[in-house]
Amino acid sequence: MTPAHGFGRSPTVEEVAGWNIDVVPDGTGLPIGHGTAAEGATVFAARCAACHGAKGEGVPVSGRGAFPRLVGGIGTLVDDVPIKTVGSYxxxxxxxxxxxxxxxPLTAPGSLTSNEAYSLTAFILARNGIISENAVMDEKSLPGVSMPNRNGFFRSAQSQSPARPRSDRN
Structure with a gap:
């Protein structure tokens, strides 16, 4: 297929398949693979701890805020200053x-294998007390994990109504 604007090229089927990696809440799109919290601890120490702290507690960055905290905060969303982490939010x-x-990781996004991503997910979920340290996360078990804030999101009436033109736009 010739591109409409005379430059570039259409992607191949293989290229599109490589980009089509989205995963939805019910687990559709999860790849084959597996991992445990123990395996994730090793990957986390090597690839994640520099930004997120040795235990997922976050790392302050001078003048730029902090790299996000990943653990803790469960039950704080109703507080004046909620702690939004993987476990709480x-x-x-x-x-x-x-x-x-x-x-x-930030310096090489998309470079993790499926097993490494499952292992890191298991590590973070276990650190938050959501799964046991011995649980194996894979394409079958991961969708069954119930997160503490699973029912904390809802659609507002505004988001459910059809979009209408705004009068302040030309």
Whole structure:
């Protein structure tokens, strides 16, 4: 297929398949693989701890805020200053896997294997007390993990109504 603007090229089927890696809350899109918290601890120490702290507690960055805390904060969302972490805020464990696989580590996003992403997900979930240290996370078990804030999100009436033009736009 010739590109409409005379430059570039259409992606191959293989290229599109490589980009089509989204995972939805019910687990659709999860790849074959597996991992445990113990395996994740090794990967975390090597690839994640420099930014997120040895135990996922976050790391302050002078003048730029901090790299995010990943553990703790469960039950704080009703506080004046909630602690938003994977354990306290994220509604689906499959979303944790998806984010890790796509965006981490910061210096080499998308470089983790499926087993490493499952292992890191297991490590973070176990550190938050959501799964046991011995649990094996894979494409079958991960969608069944119930996150503490799973029911904490809801659609507002505004988001359910059809979009309408705004009068302040030309």
């Amino acid at each position: 994220w509604p689906y464990a499959t979303g944790v896997f998806d984010y890790i696989r796509r965006a981490m």
